[in-house]
Amino acid sequence: xxxxxxxxxxxxxxxxxxxxxxxxxxxxxxxxxxxxxxxxxxxxxxxxxxxxxxxxxxxxxxxxxxxxxxxxxxxxxxxxxxxxxxxxxxxxxxxxxxxxxxxxxxxxxxxxxxxxxxxxxxxxxxxxxxxxxxxxxxxxxxxxxxxxxxxxxxxxxxxxxxxxxxxxxxxxxxxxxxxxxxxxxxxxxxxxxxxxxxxxxxxxxxxxxxxxxxxxxxxxxxxxxxxxxxxxxxxxxxxxxxxxxxxxxxxxxxxxxxxxxxxxxxxxxxxxxxxxxxxxxxxxxxxxxxxxxxxxxxxxxxxxxxxxxxxxxxxxxxxxxxxxxxxxxxxxxxxxxxxxxxxxxxxxxxxxxxxxxxxxxxxxxxxxxxxxxxxxxxxxxxxxxxxxxxxxxxxxxxxxxxxxxxxxxx
Numbered sequence: 001x002x003x004x005x006x007x008x009x010x011x012x013x014x015x016x017x018x019x020x021x022x023x024x025x026x027x028x029x030x031x032x033x034x035x036x037x038x039x040x041x042x043x044x045x046x047x048x049x050x051x052x053x054x055x056x057x058x059x060x061x062x063x064x065x066x067x068x069x070x071x072x073x074x075x076x077x078x079x080x081x082x083x084x085x086x087x088x089x090x091x092x093x094x095x096x097x098x099x100x101x102x103x104x105x106x107x108x109x110x111x112x113x114x115x116x117x118x119x120x121x122x123x124x125x126x127x128x129x130x131x132x133x134x135x136x137x138x139x140x141x142x143x144x145x146x147x148x149x150x151x152x153x154x155x156x157x158x159x160x161x162x163x164x165x166x167x168x169x170x171x172x173x174x175x176x177x178x179x180x181x182x183x184x185x186x187x188x189x190x191x192x193x194x195x196x197x198x199x200x201x202x203x204x205x206x207x208x209x210x211x212x213x214x215x216x217x218x219x220x221x222x223x224x225x226x227x228x229x230x231x232x233x234x235x236x237x238x239x240x241x242x243x244x245x246x247x248x249x250x251x252x253x254x255x256x257x258x259x260x261x262x263x264x265x266x267x268x269x270x271x272x273x274x275x276x277x278x279x280x281x282x283x284x285x286x287x288x289x290x291x292x293x294x295x296x297x298x299x300x301x302x303x304x305x306x307x308x309x310x311x312x313x314x315x316x317x318x319x320x321x322x323x324x325x326x327x328x329x330x331x332x333x334x335x336x337x338x339x340x341x342x343x344x345x346x347x348x349x350x351x352x353x354x355x356x357x358x359x360x361x362x363x364x365x366x367x368x369x370x371x372x373x374x375x376x377x378x379x380x381x382x383x384x385x386x387x388x389x390x391x392x393x394x395x396x397x398x399x400x401x402x403x404x405x406x407x408x409x410x
Contacts, residue, residue, distance in 0.1 A: 009079075020224075020232055021208050021250045023103045024104050027136070029143045034106035038066060038210060039111055040215040044073065048264055049236060050210060052218035054230040059166070059203030060300040061271070065210070068200055071190040073120040075198035082120045083194045084152075085175060086113045086127035089159035089166035089202040089409040092270045094302045097234035098204050100246040102133055105208060106140045110154060112207030116200055117152045125154040127204075128171050134158050145159070161367040163326035163329065167373050168201045169327075182373035224250035229287045239263070239305040240315065251298070254328070255284040255291075264403075265312050265389050269299025271319050272378025275312065286359045311350040311404035312390040313397060316382065320345045323379045331375040337367035345383060351398025355385055392397040 018263060019281040025035050041049050051066035065247055076082040086109060110127070117125050138156050147152055160180040161164045167182045172193050174180035183330065193199025202210070209231060213221050222230040229251040236257050237244045255276075259266050264278040274296035276284070283291050288297050305313055324342035327334035341363040348356040364383045367376035387394070396402060 001160075003391070014395070020212055021101060021105050021108060022032050022148055022246070023250045024122075025107070025347045026104065027106055027140050029107055029140075029147055029149065032105075036108065036212070037215060038110075039115065039211070040186070041217070042115060042118050042214065044121075046115055046210075046214055047073065049218050049238055051215055053116065053213050053221040054218075055206070055213065055221065056202060058209065058275070058301065060235060060272070062230050062297065063220045065202065065206060068188075068190050068202075069116060069120055071188060072122075072198040072200045073308065073404035075191050076121045076135055078344065080197050080282065081124070081202065082117075082122040082198040083111060083214040083407045084117045084120065084122045084202050085171060085194070085199060085201045086110070086125070086154070086300065087166055087168070087171050088129040088133070089171060089180075090130065091159070091161075091163045091165040091326075092272075092300060092302065093163075094236060094238055094243070094244055094267075094270045095300055095303055096236045097305075099130075099133065101208060102137065106137060107144070107384050108208040108211045109204045110144060110207075111214070112202070112210035113154055114150045114152065114209055116202065116207065120198070120200060122200070123152050125152045126157055126175050126315075127154045128157045128159045128174060130161065132157040136205055143338040145213070150365060163323065164373065164375055166376070169222060169373065171201055172199060181330060182375070184331075184372040186247060188215050199362055203300075209218050222256060224291075226287060228289055233286070235302050237284065237303055240307055240310045252285050252287045253283075255286050255303070256281050258286070258303040262305065262308055263305035263306045264310075267306070268302065270302040270304075271323055272374075272382060273297075273302060273385075274381060275316070275389040277389045295381075307404065311349070311391050311393060311402050312386060313345075313352075314402075316386040316390070316402055317342075317346045317349040322382060323375070325350065327375055328373070331370075331372040333367040333371040337370075337376060341367060341379065345386075348394065352394045352399075354394075354398075357394050361387060 025032050036092050047066050047069045055065045072082045088098045111379040169183040170180050189199045225231045225319050235247045239260050259281050266276045320342045324338040344360045364380040368380040
C-alpha cells in the first residue's frame, strides 16, 4: 500500500473530501507554494483561529494545540523569548506517518513551524528528525533561506535511534546538546523548556495542520471529522506481515476501514497503545470518544492488524521485550520494573494460566504512574489490554495449545 491509497479490500480514505496534506508535493518550494497558496493567518491571532478549529496534537497525547501556544505566548510576555520545536523523531516502530509527511509535504511542516513561531513571538526554531532524514530536511531549509521564506530559520537536529526519543523532554534534551533522554517534568515545557525558556514542541503532523488552518481557517478545518473531534489525521496501517502504508482520513472514520479482514485483534496507538478484539472493531470509529469505550485512543495514528494465525501473547511479549530494552534507564520502573514485566509476560506466553496472568497484572500496577516519563505507563496499558483481549489464549497456552502458525504449540 502506498501513502494514502488503499487498505486491503476496504477504502483507507473514508468519504469526507480530498486529501489535505499528502498531496505528494515533495521538496520543491515553488510547487509547494503553487499547490497550497498564500500562508494566510499569522501572528498572535492565529492562536484564536487554531482554538476555533479545535485542533489537538497529533503526536499521541491529543492536547489542545492552542492552549499550549497560549501558555508559551504568555510566558514570553514576561521577558523570556520563546522557542518552537518541530518533533519528527518518530521512535515508534509501527509509525511511518511523520517520515511520509516530511517526504511529501516538508514545506507544509515548516510553514506550520514558522506560523507558530510568529504567533508566540519566538525567534529560535528547531526541527528534530531521525539521522536518516537530516540531509533532506536541511536541503528543504536551504531552499527557504534562499527564498527568504522564514523569519526564524530552523536548525535541524538529529534524534537518537531510541523509542523514547520523541518524548517532549527528550527532544528538548537533545536540542540542548544532551543524549535525548526524557526528564521528570515539574512544570510544563511551554512555561520552561529549552534552557529555561518557554518552549512549544509540536509533532510535525500537528504543524502541517496548523499550516493549512492558517491558509483556510477554522470553519474549513471543521468541515472534516466530527463535531467533537475536528479535522483529518494520518494513520500508519500495518499487520503482522509488515507496514502497509500511511493513509489520510477524517477523525471519526470507521476503524474497520483500516483493519485487515479476518483480523482477530487490532493494536491501536502503537507500542504504547491498546489491543482491541477483532469482534469489537465494527462498532468503533477512529476517534477518542469512540475508542474510549474499550480503553483505547487514536494516539499517534497507528492501526496494526493481527492475523488469525498469529498468537497475540507472543506478539505482545515481543513488544514488551522491546519496550524494556528501549527505556531511558533513569528511574526504578524503567530500570527494574519493565525488565521484570517483560520476563513475566514472556513466561505467560510460554505457559499461560491464571497465576502467570496475575503476576503480570501485579507487575504492571507497580510501574504504572511511577516513572519519570510516560514510558512505563504506556507499557502497562498495552499489557493490561493484552490480558483482556487474549484471555482465551492464556487459557489455551495453559493447556499446551496456541493459535500460532509460526512454530508454536498448535
